[in-house]
Amino acid sequence: MIPELGLLSLILALCIAVMQAIIPLLGAAYKDPQWMGLAKSASWGQLTFITFSFACLGYSLLTDDFSVAYVAHNSNSLLPWYYKFSAIWAAHEGSLLLWVWILSFWMTAVSLSGKQLPESMLARVLAVMSMISIGFLLLLIITSNPFSRLLLNTPVEGQDLNPLLQHIGLIFHPPILYTGYVGFSVVFAFAIAALLDGRLDGAWARWSRPWTLTAWAFLGMGITLGSWWAYAELGWGSWWFWDPVENASFMPWLVGAALIHSLVATEKRGTFKSWTVLMAIATFSLSLLGTFLVRSGVLTSVHAFAADPARGVFVLTFLLLVIGGSLTLFAVRAPTLKSHIGFGLLSRETLLLVNNVLLTVAAGTILLGTLYPLILDALIGTKLSVGPPYFNFMFVPTMALLMIAVAIGVLTKWKDTSFNKLKHLLTPILFISFFLAAVVAMLQQRLNLAAVSCVLLASIVILAGVRDIFDKTRHRGLLKGIAGLGRSYWSMQLAHLGFVVCAVGAVLATIGSSEREARMVPGSAIELEGYYFQFEGTRQSQGPNYISDLGLVKVLRDGQEVAVLHPEKRIYPTRQSVMTEAGIQAGFIRDYFVALGEPLGGGAWAVRVQIKPFVRWIWFGALMMALGGLMAASDGRYRMLSRLRSFGSRAFGTQS
Amino acid sequence: MTPIRKRRLGKIFLLVCGVSTALGLALTALQENINLFFTPSQIIAGEVPEGIFIRAGGLVEKGSLVRTTDSLELQFSITDGDRNILVKYKGILPDLFREGQGVVALGKLNQDKVLQADQILAKHDENYMPPEAAHALKEASAANQLTKPLEDNGK
Numbered sequence: 001m002i003p004e005l006g007l008l009s010l011i012l013a014l015c016i017a018v019m020q021a022i023i024p025l026l027g028a029a030y031k032d033p034q035w036m037g038l039a040k041s042a043s044w045g046q047l048t049f050i051t052f053s054f055a056c057l058g059y060s061l062l063t064d065d066f067s068v069a070y071v072a073h074n075s076n077s078l079l080p081w082y083y084k085f086s087a088i089w090a091a092h093e094g095s096l097l098l099w100v101w102i103l104s105f106w107m108t109a110v111s112l113s114g115k116q117l118p119e120s121m122l123a124r125v126l127a128v129m130s131m132i133s134i135g136f137l138l139l140l141i142i143t144s145n146p147f148s149r150l151l152l153n154t155p156v157e158g159q160d161l162n163p164l165l166q167h168i169g170l171i172f173h174p175p176i177l178y179t180g181y182v183g184f185s186v187v188f189a190f191a192i193a194a195l196l197d198g199r200l201d202g203a204w205a206r207w208s209r210p211w212t213l214t215a216w217a218f219l220g221m222g223i224t225l226g227s228w229w230a231y232a233e234l235g236w237g238s239w240w241f242w243d244p245v246e247n248a249s250f251m252p253w254l255v256g257a258a259l260i261h262s263l264v265a266t267e268k269r270g271t272f273k274s275w276t277v278l279m280a281i282a283t284f285s286l287s288l289l290g291t292f293l294v295r296s297g298v299l300t301s302v303h304a305f306a307a308d309p310a311r312g313v314f315v316l317t318f319l320l321l322v323i324g325g326s327l328t329l330f331a332v333r334a335p336t337l338k339s340h341i342g343f344g345l346l347s348r349e350t351l352l353l354v355n356n357v358l359l360t361v362a363a364g365t366i367l368l369g370t371l372y373p374l375i376l377d378a379l380i381g382t383k384l385s386v387g388p389p390y391f392n393f394m395f396v397p398t399m400a401l402l403m404i405a406v407a408i409g410v411l412t413k414w415k416d417t418s419f420n421k422l423k424h425l426l427t428p429i430l431f432i433s434f435f436l437a438a439v440v441a442m443l444q445q446r447l448n449l450a451a452v453s454c455v456l457l458a459s460i461v462i463l464a465g466v467r468d469i470f471d472k473t474r475h476r477g478l479l480k481g482i483a484g485l486g487r488s489y490w491s492m493q494l495a496h497l498g499f500v501v502c503a504v505g506a507v508l509a510t511i512g513s514s515e516r517e518a519r520m521v522p523g524s525a526i527e528l529e530g531y532y533f534q535f536e537g538t539r540q541s542q543g544p545n546y547i548s549d550l551g552l553v554k555v556l557r558d559g560q561e562v563a564v565l566h567p568e569k570r571i572y573p574t575r576q577s578v579m580t581e582a583g584i585q586a587g588f589i590r591d592y593f594v595a596l597g598e599p600l601g602g603g604a605w606a607v608r609v610q611i612k613p614f615v616r617w618i619w620f621g622a623l624m625m626a627l628g629g630l631m632a633a634s635d636g637r638y639r640m641l642s643r644l645r646s647f648g649s650r651a652f653g654t655q656s
Numbered sequence: 657m658t659p660i661r662k663r664r665l666g667k668i669f670l671l672v673c674g675v676s677t678a679l680g681l682a683l684t685a686l687q688e689n690i691n692l693f694f695t696p697s698q699i700i701a702g703e704v705p706e707g708i709f710i711r712a713g714g715l716v717e718k719g720s721l722v723r724t725t726d727s728l729e730l731q732f733s734i735t736d737g738d739r740n741i742l743v744k745y746k747g748i749l750p751d752l753f754r755e756g757q758g759v760v761a762l763g764k765l766n767q768d769k770v771l772q773a774d775q776i777l778a779k780h781d782e783n784y785m786p787p788e789a790a791h792a793l794k795e796a797s798a799a800n801q802l803t804k805p806l807e808d809n810g811k
């Protein structure tokens with residue numbers, strides 16, 4: 001009964017979504033306030049029904065209703081309750097439900113912020129978001145029903161959640177990642193609404209900036225969590241694989257980063273109007289593409305995907321409609337978006353343009369490398385894969401250039417910057433940075449160019465940031481000036497610093513990692529970079545739904561114990577699957593990492609030990625960027641959140 | 657031409673140059689870093705040039721895994737049901753490596769058509785499974801799966 005109610009509730013939500021997609025648009029065209037006003041209440045309606053449906057799926061999972069196919073495939077009565085609940089977003093159908101649920105939240109949030117928007121704008125934005133909602137609800141109801149039943153042969157036990165997913169990462173990573181993905185639908189809807197309206201001024205950019213920043217920050221946190229999860233769970237000690245699944249989320253993040261920068265130019269200077277709209281469309285399209293790449297099964301098998309007529313065709317049609325439709329609208333309206341605002345060759349606008357080009361190129365090369373094998377497989381059946389060297393070769397130099405652009409960009413002024421002024425600001429920075437790089441080069445036993453250039457670039461960016469603070473406060477004095485710099489300025493500094501920290505972490509973790517694999521008997525030790533990893537053997541232990549061999553490895557240096565690690569080998573009987581749980585001791589400077597391979601008989605194990613310097617910096621830096629985004633989004637200039645809060649507490653006190 | 661137009665043309669020119677350089681570089685890098693996939697039959701038939709990096713996939717033949725006692729060196733053979741090839745590898749095998757299961761090996765062939773593998777990928781999870789192994793796996797596991805529902809659960 002409950003699953004049927006869940007489906008019914010989705011169908012009701014679809015009815016509301018159809019209404020919300022049509023009537024407010026007509027209202028906006030004929031200036032009928034009641035028709036426009038419908039959008040707000042309809043958003044609440046969608047939120048209510050989709051939430052109910054979501055709760056129904058959660059209920060079925062928590063009560064082990066294995067007559068529901070989705071529950072039977074992704075859960076098991078022995079599973080701890082938090083994994084049962086998280087199984088909602090562990091597979092295709094449930095993920096789509098999570099997607100559309102989060103969309104209804106974003107819609108409601110936009111409708112709450114409505115007071116500062118013209119009514120017609122709000123009506124159009126909500127109508128466009130509702131169109132996206134229709135697409136996902138149809139997909140759920142027609143081809144990917146999470147509530148479909150196995151009434152004829154109901155299994156007595158579920159097939160269990162994939163052991164790889166049984167990790168705290170599953171609980172947080174997908175919802176946060178999706179909040180980011182879906183959040184880009186807001187800026188997309190704003191762009192489309194503005195195109196429909198024919199008015200793309202600075203106001204459009206100002207309204208959509210906080211939304212975009214928030215979505216981008218969440219996407220960044222989601223990716224960070226995913227990377228950390230892969231590092232901790234896959235047992236290989238690698239934090240980025242250039243796997244299609246990762247690329248799928250990374251591309252919208254990169255283009256989203258370009259978008260938040262070009263929105264600044266559009267808001268403050270009225271430049272790049274068409275480009276910003278194009279970026280908004282691209283960001284959301286990549287979000288959609290990412291969702292489908294990961295969750296439609298196309299990566300597992302191109303042919304199965306293409307052969308499943310309902311789902312494959314639906315997804316492709318939906319993508320085509322969204323991307324094609326918005327680009328067509330753009331093509332029709334873009335010629336009217338002429339901006340007559342010029343800027344000098346050496347100006348912040350130019351540097352933001354460079355930033356956008358670099359980020360877009362980076363995303364484009366990743367897109368090429370990700371889709372190339374799929375397209376080739378679908379067209380001519382050639383099976384190949386694109387290796388990480390391709391991505392590194394393209395991505396790393398682009399990011400190095402981006403760091404230079406960041407450093408110069410921070411120091412330039414809007415409209416025009418004199419070359420002499422810039423030279424005056426940059427010379428000491430370059431001098432100190434080259435000096436630092438030379439020192440690092442001299443200190444190295446073996447010259448590593450990657451490390452030296454990394455130090456050079458990092459130092460240039462950081463010093464440029466500091467220099468800019470001094471430059472901005474030179475009239476009012478440092479202390480007084482610092483207080484007056486404003487939240488969005490500091491959030492920019494924080495995000496740029498995060499970028500540097502992340503880049504330094506990535507470079508050092510890549511070149512500085514060392515690894516050894518060996519056959520180890522209890523009591524034996526192997527040496528890695530002056531550290532002794534002493535294997536003390538394993539013992540059997542019992543988890544809620546698995547049996548494990550729990551190992552004990554001590555890390556010693558000069559006879560002193562620096563870490564005790566507990567690598568684990570688990571067997572999940574339901575799926576007969578084996579999982580490696582690495583033993584990791586995290587540290588600011590380095591991580592110690594031990595993974596058990598296979599038992600080799602007589603208590604001996606194949607053991608992999610690794611030392612990963614600065615690997616935490618990658619995630620720490622990425623979180624700093626996300627935090628910068630959230631800080632900028634909460635800047636009082638937008639009055640978005642504060643109004644939202646006051647309005648929310650007045651009208652919907654209990655819900656918000 | 658007005659100065660504004662001139663500047664605009666300059667910008668467009670720069671943009672086109674940049675994009676085409678990037679695209680050229682990308683395509684070159686792509687060409688150099690693709691790893692083609694071959695089945696054991698194709699390898700035995702001599703379709704694979706020596707010394708290039710390839711991916712070879714199939715099922716691990718039952719009873720073919722041989723380990724050494726003092727190191728992590730090992731060998732096994734993979735089959736596509738018709739022909740089989742020998743794979744040599746040193747290191748830790750992935751969790752889900754098992755005889756009779758699908759696997760993809762990355763490495764180079766030597767003259768004796770033995771694959772010296774640098775990396776072994778087994779079915780790890782739907783997301784981390786190479787599509788090639790999926791095909792092999794699908795056929796192999798169709799028999800021993802639990803009651804398969806009408807629709808694919810499509811992760």
